[in-house]
Amino acid sequence: MMATQAMTDPAMDLHPDRYFNRELSWLAFNRRVLEEALNPAHPALERMRFLSISGSNLDEFFMVRVAGLKGQQLQSVEERSPDGLTVTQQLAAISEEADRLFAAQRAAFKQIAAELDQAGIRVLGADDISDDDAPALEQYFREQLFPILTPQALDPAHPFPFIPNKGLAIILDLCRLSDGEPIRELVMVPASIPRFVRLGTVDDARFVAVETLLKRFTPMLFPGYQVNGSGTFRVIRDSDIELEEEAEDLVDFFRTAIKRRRRGRVIRLEIEAGIPAELEELVRDTLGSDDMLSGEDGGFVGIADLAQIVEEDRPDLKFVPFSPRFPERIREHGGDCFAAISAKDIVVHHPYEAFDVVLSFLRQAATDPDVVAIKQTLYRAGKQSAVIRALIDAAEAGKSVTAVVELKARFDEEQNLLWAAQLERAGVQVIYGFTQWKTHAKVSMVVRREAGGYRTYCHFGTGNYHPVTARVYTDISFFTADPRAGRDAAQLFNYVTGYVEPSGLELISMSPHGMRTRLCELIDIEIGHARAGKAGNIWAKLNSLTDTLIIDKLYEASMAGVAIDLIVRGICCLKPGVPGLSETIRVKSVVGRFLEHSRIFAFGDGKPLPHDGAKVFISSADWMGRNFDRRVEYMMPVLNPTVHDQLLDQVMVANLIDNEQSWELMPDGQYLRADPGTRPFNLHRYFMTNPSLSGRGQALRDSDAVPTLRLVQRD
Incomplete structure (x- = not known):
């Protein structure tokens, strides 16, 4: 074959200078995301959204990609990347570029915060809290925070507690006023509470970070003590799940692995600038400074949490709302998806055209008495999934329903386990795919009884069956009743569910x-x-x-x-x-x-x-x-x-x-x-x-x- 001949051409041997480094290219992408936070063409809260996304992206990058490289380094893996870098060289370059990104995030936050301040949305630091706001904040602390906080002394009888992935904590140096006895304490910020406390009105909103609130009311949490020093820090842990091929039960393996992931090795430590040296040393030594990347943050620790501020109800500071269209072609057929697809193939361009078309296709299949079977891949479906509801309704209506649920969809494993359990209870045949491969194809097929026999209707998507991301991701939904596509889709499902090797595919690769x-x-x-x-x-x-x-x-x-x-x-x-x-x-x-x-x-x-x-x-x-x-x-x-x-x-x-x-x-x-x-x-x-x-x-x-x-x- 021509392709094979080209790959054996000596002139095409691999050379490191032919490729950019994968990890540094990803960081360059996140730099472009961050640049949108500084784009004056975007409204201020949308710029804050881009900043938050850049923070969330970096968190995941460290949890997965950097964690993987760190694991290779600890195991003395000598393999070089295609661009010729060793693992240690890649980690050094990543650390340098990531530090520049963190610094740029801090600068962007200051710039956007100043702009929001002029628009009536303020993020208050400790010195910005007015006497007028203090009573409301004290009430919130007493009634909402105090009951769920658990301060822990740090001494031989109370070892340093476990800090979970993305966990935020405050460490304090205290002195007992009665006898001058020093004591160190640690307060974990519960993940269940909002990162910010909101005060004010629609036109004058004020946000106070929870760690700022904790430091302000430390005397209530530690009466009789004087604060000599404190600092906030945040932990990022290895969160990738390495699948063991010999796992006998994939579901049980993932249930255990999800719990284990929360206790993964520390990959990055973010520390508030100005923390006393003794406290910083204690945190670093306890969390394992030899194996992690770390940096001081001179601004807000945990940029991803700024997403809470973005939800503020200020349409004037956001993109003009956009309502996706519902394809007229389907309306011309009285909303009958099968009739429209039978007449001609159709593409739906998300998010400009509504994801409701995909839901209508599945809902119609669930209620149509002529539909005998539905097969569906599920990679990511979201928390409130109408897709799952349609499949359950179809199974309860007596149709043959098969769902390929991918347990290895990173960070959606737990949600997918829950969906799988619900589907099975409804009578859906749930398949978990391959141990070593992910089923990433987005395919749905519906077999319908029609005059002259059975006809297969297919949906091939470039995105997930996820109603929320379908509103912000540009994707293609392709609907067809071409018999060749139906036969190919059947082979794809048979391969995943029964390991039947595909042969003679007519359209798809x-x-x-x-x-x-x-x-x-x-x-x-x-x-x-x-x-x-x-x-x-x-x-x-x-x-x-x-x-x-x-x-x-x-x-x-x-x-x-x-x-x-x-x-x-x-x-x-x-x-x-x-x-x-x-x-x-x-x-x-x-x-x-x-x-x-x-x-x-x-x-x-x-x-x-x-x-x-x-x-x-x-x-x-x-x-x-x-x-x-x-x-x-x-x-x-x-x-x-x-x-x-x-x-x-x-x-x-x-x-x-x-x-x-x-x-x-x-x-x-x-x-x-x-x-x-x-x-x-x-x-x-x-x-x-x-x-x-x-x-x-x-x-x-x-x-x-x-x-x-x-x-x-x-x-």
């Missing part, structure tokens, strides 16, 4: 069985066109690009003259624009109001993109080794002309011409924000104000046409 090979074949075709003097053209939109085999194939394509445009939101290990290697490759990242999450791939097949004959695919998979080798994924060709046009001429072109939320990756790894110049274009604004092609149906012909987007071709 699957991981871990051949998706990388199929992509390499598609790239090879473009290489062939370019070498034959025709146009070689590739567009791809994805979240991450780390797989060295795919990167090397893209380098080979670039050296052959293929024009490649990549929209990679997060991690990108490919180096674009390098002379003699990747001169024809451009990489951009879009970060804005919505999280770009859809995966769409397009191949010109001998002509410049976009054009009607281009090969267009949607997928659940990013171009990462884990997606090709350790996950069950799908890649689906889009054949319907209207859907094809929507994805290629609308979604992809809009992403490529966006210049208000875009960053371009330079050959040296730096990202430069696009300059809108005199023709600004915001892809999120465009889709909020212009309907999609696929979902409009007759309404598209009865109204003004959707504005045509035009892409200026590169030289």
Whole structure:
């Protein structure tokens, strides 16, 4: 095969200078998120939201990625990353860049807080609490906090207590006034209480951090003692679950592992600046300073918790509310999803079009007496999941319902266990998939009895069956009644539920069985066109690009003259624009109001993109080794002309011409924000104000046409 031959070409041997470091590329992405917190085009509370997200992102990065590297370091693993760095070198570089990010977060917090102060939302420090506010805060402390606080002395009889993951605590040096006896105390901030106490009115809101409140009313908690010093600190622990392949019962294993995760090794320690040296030394020594990264925080400890302030009811300080559309095509069929899908394939573009379409599809399946079976993958479904309710209703109505619940969906394991138990009680056949692989494909299939036999209706998604994230993630829902898609979906489910190897797939490609090979074949075709003097053209939109085999194939394509445009939101290990290697490759990242999450791939097949004959695919998979080798994924060709046009001429072109939320990756790894110049274009604004092609149906012909987007071709 062409793909195999290319991979054995000596000229394509791996070299460290061909790739960016994965971890540093992720930190660069989080830097772009943080930059949105400083973007004056965003309202103040939305900027605070971006700041909070950057903090939450960093927490998870340390809990998983840094924890994994730290574990390798402790086990003296010598393996180098593709860019040639040892584990120790990566950790040193991560620590340096993360410290810069933490410093930038603190600076952003001060700037946004000052702006919010002018708008009537104040975050009060200890010195900012007025005499007027003190009585209300004292009442809150006495009635709400005091009963649940448990101060603990630190002495030989009372060892340093366990601090859970993301646990916040205050350590104090006290002196007993009666006899001058010194004592050290520790107060854990209960995770169940809000991080901030809110005072004031709608137009004059004042927030006091709970640790500020505790320090102010320390005399009530420790009567008869004088405070000589105190400090706040926060702990981040290893929270990744390493699956034991010999686990006999996957459910029991995860129930135990979730509990064990809360006690993982300390990875990062955040300490309030100005803490007395003796207290800092005690905290570091007790928590294990040899194995953790740490830093002093001169501002607010735990940036992620600022999300509470973002929930303030101030529409004037947030994005203008947006209500997603419900596709007219389904309304034209009286709300009958099956009738609409039977007539023609349909794409729903979230969040611009409502996730309610997916729920309506499942609810109709649950109540339709002609539906005999439903099969559904569940990776993340959220806490209040209407999807789960529909599956339960279907099972209770006597239908055959199968749910593939992925227990290895990171940080959703506990919720997925709860859903699985509810589904099983209702009579749903629950499958937990593979021990070593994650079932990451987002697929739903409904088998319906119709005239002439049974017909299968399918939903293929690029996102999760999660009603909340569907409001802020841009994703694609593709509905089809194509019999080939139905047969392929059945094979995918049989593979996960019964280990039946797929064979003779008619439309989809699957991981871990051949998706990388199929992509390499598609790239090879473009290489062939370019070498034959025709146009070689590739567009791809994805979240991450780390797989060295795919990167090397893209380098080979670039050296052959293929024009490649990549929209990679997060991690990108490919180096674009390098002379003699990747001169024809451009990489951009879009970060804005919505999280770009859809995966769409397009191949010109001998002509410049976009054009009607281009090969267009949607997928659940990013171009990462884990997606090709350790996950069950799908890649689906889009054949319907209207859907094809929507994805290629609308979604992809809009992403490529966006210049208000875009960053371009330079050959040296730096990202430069696009300059809108005199023709600004915001892809999120465009889709909020212009309907999609696929979902409009007759309404598209009865109204003004959707504005045509035009892409200026590169030289």
